[in-house]
Amino acid sequence: MRLFIAEKPSLALAIATGLGSKNRKDGYYDCGDDIVTYCFGHIMQQCNPDEYDEKYKAWKMETLPIIPVKWKLKVSPDCKKQYNIIKQLVSKADVIVNAGDPDREGQLLVDEVLNEFGVFTLGNSNYKPVQRVLLNALDDKSVKIALSNLKDNREYVGLRNSALARARADWLIGMNFTRAYTLKARSAGYDLKLSIGRVQTPTAALIARRELEIKNFKPVEFYNLLVTWQTGKNSFGSTWQITDDCPGTDSEGHIIDRAIINQISKKIQGVTGTVIKVEQKPGKSPQRLPYSLSSLQIDAGKLYGFSPQQVLDIQQSLYEKKLTTYPRSDCEYLPENQLSDISSILNNIKSISDELYTLVQGADIKIRSRAWNDKKITAHHAIIPTTVKPDFAKLSSDEKKMYTLIARAYLAQFYPAKTFLTTTILTEANGEVFKTTGTVIQELGWKKLYTQAADDDTDEEISLPSIKEGEYVEFGGSEIKAGITKPPARFTPSTIIKAMKEIWKYVKDENLKSSLKECSGIGTEATRASIIETIQERGYVKVEKKNLVPTEVGFLLLKIVDENMTYPDITAKWEQDLDAISKRELPIKDFMAKQEGYIQNLLKNLDSIQIEQAKAAYVCPNCQKPLRRIKGSKGFFWSCSGYPECKTSFQDKNGKPNMEPKPKPPANGPKCPKCGKPLVQRKGKKAKFWGCTGYPDCKEMFWDKNGKPDMEDC
Secondary structure (H helix, E strand, C coil): CEEEEECCHHHHHHHHHHCCCCEEECCEEEECCEEEEECCCCCEEECCHHHCCHHHHCCCHHHCCCCCCCCCEEECHHHHHHHHHHHHHHHHCCEEEEECCCCHHHHHHHHHHHHHCCCCCCCCCCCCCEEECCCCCCCHHHHHHHHCCCEEHHHHHHHHHHHHHHHHHHHHHHHHHHHHHHHHHHHCCCCCCCCCCCCHHHHHHHHHHHHHHHHHCCCCEEEEEEEEEEECCEEEEEEECCCCCCCCECCCCCECCHHHHHHHHHHCCCCCEEEEEEEEEEEEECCCCCECHHHHHHHHHHHHCCCHHHHHHHHHHHHHCCCECCCCCCCCCECHHHHHHHHHHHHHHHCCCHHHHHHHHCCCCCCCCCCECHHHCCCCCCECECCCCCCHHHCCHHHHHHHHHHHHHHHHHHCCCEEEEEEEEEEEECCEEEEEEEEEEEECHHHHHHCCCCCCCCCCCCCCCCCCCCCEEEEEEEEEEEEECCCCCCCCHHHHHHHHHCHHHHCCCHHHHHHHCCCCCCCCCCCHHHHHHHHHHCCCEEEECCEEEECHHHHHHHHHCCHHHHCCHHHHHHHHHHHHHHCCCCCHHHHHHHHHHHHHHHHHHHHHCCCCCCCCCCECCCCCCEEEEEEECCEEEEEECCCCCCCCEEEEECCEECCCCCCCCCCCCCECCCCCCEEEEEECCCCEEEEECCCCCCCCEEEEECCEECCCCC
16 A cells, blocks of 8 residues: 655645545545545644753743753644544555655655654664655646656655754754743843744844834935036936045945035036947846745735735645645746646636737747756746636636736746847046946847836836947036935835845845855745744734834844844854755754754853843832732732842732732730741731731631631631
């Protein structure tokens, strides 16, 4: 028997259909000699610290760092039934096929289940050969091709180890630093939990730093000189070129001294200019690449205002309807074996609208764009339409928009490159140089598909007169143009996705920028949207008018957490390491050793971090540190943030610390008949009573009777 283990039920159904049967059983599909079962994503979970050792139940600095000697996993409570079904099927199987999604997480979540059953352990009764199927689309044709091309699962051990290293590194960072920085913040009176993550923390910090740049920004007025030159009946504009040693400039090279620009303007009034250089360069803009998830999230965010998570959800729906390929792809290239699908896919696109019908008619299927490149393909390829014809009437409005966006990018591969001619003219007048640039589009090419859409790569066509070097031109007028420097824009969900992908632009160490350009960024295609959701849920950022704005807790993160955690430098380097692990160039044990050393060093430096005391509503009367309201096993109480050095605490009274002094027993007052300690009168919810001052060791109590304990009614 051959057993397929899919990542999720929808994938299992597609495989069962591809195998020619959909005989549904409890937790699996019976396909004759083949059985198809499924997980629900990660059905194995990392254990909590207290499941390694009881001492970790309480959050204490002295128990850090928490570094497991032997890592443990547990079955997710909601998945125990399915786990047992898979276990029984594994014991009966002759061959097992890992059918996780075609990425590192998909590889791991099936492999970790098989590892629990001993499938990879020689000598174990469950030791079995394991194969791998990579499904980039769920349409019948794609599934059948994938099923006929099974690989040895051992080829993907690097991919699995990469995901395993990522999971363990995230656990170490989260468990250790969430506790460490939360305890540090509470010691300064901040009543909160600071959730720390390998990716979420630098992402939240990126947004907070951008906000600080905006708040601290001081606008500056700058100037430039525009001059028109006359040649015969024709004229052309030019811009004065600021020299490197020009006085009155700022750090960005803007002229901020109006007197300088006035001086240049007077200098060239009525002067004849000389053309000192004419340069013409042909240019080409190759076809845009099809979409990866990140590039789709960026474009859909700009065009339709979709959040990254919305894009992923819509794509998942289209994928499960078999209309588009794997939605979490980080690749923008296509395999050459899919060239045979071009006509079928273009016919489907043609049916969407009259506009696309016309555009498909103008396509040339013989064109081979740079997207067709087997060397660029890893576990998956770009997101494109499948060969399944969409029934547009049955799609939601958002699904229609997304499918059309993907279809247009695919169609662009069968239009020629955009070609243009760029002309640069340099004119000299009275020792000053002026520059003119013009562009003439020779063929619009694939840009015909995007003439109605907002596109960053649209060049305005500027024609220039025919002119030669050495030719004289007459002064035709000038204008001093003023501008104001603008602050950086706030991040939106779409632009923060782009920033996470192009993280080399935001690292602190300038020397890292060149080496990190090839890095895939921080996070993955599958996790970036959820990271943005997470930092909102945890109170670090909020959305205001579609912009991501940090909260006070987000700013606090910058003040408290070590820079090594808030800047993306180390996280980006770790992503490089994870990529090296997936290529089997770096052993997982070496990567984990780095993580452990990093954690230990940061914890050692924690004492040196000085945090400004929080402005507290209530302070400890003994040490003046803020009091915190804590929920204990018997309800809320107030504790000094200086604990354990100061153990002052108070009962909670209507959300406030009850600082009223405890009643003292009267001199020569009644004594406890059991232990001999004084009794004290107290006020209960229903009536007054007398309690032993030896509480909690002695719990004797008596009702009050005319101001005295009623010893007869205990």
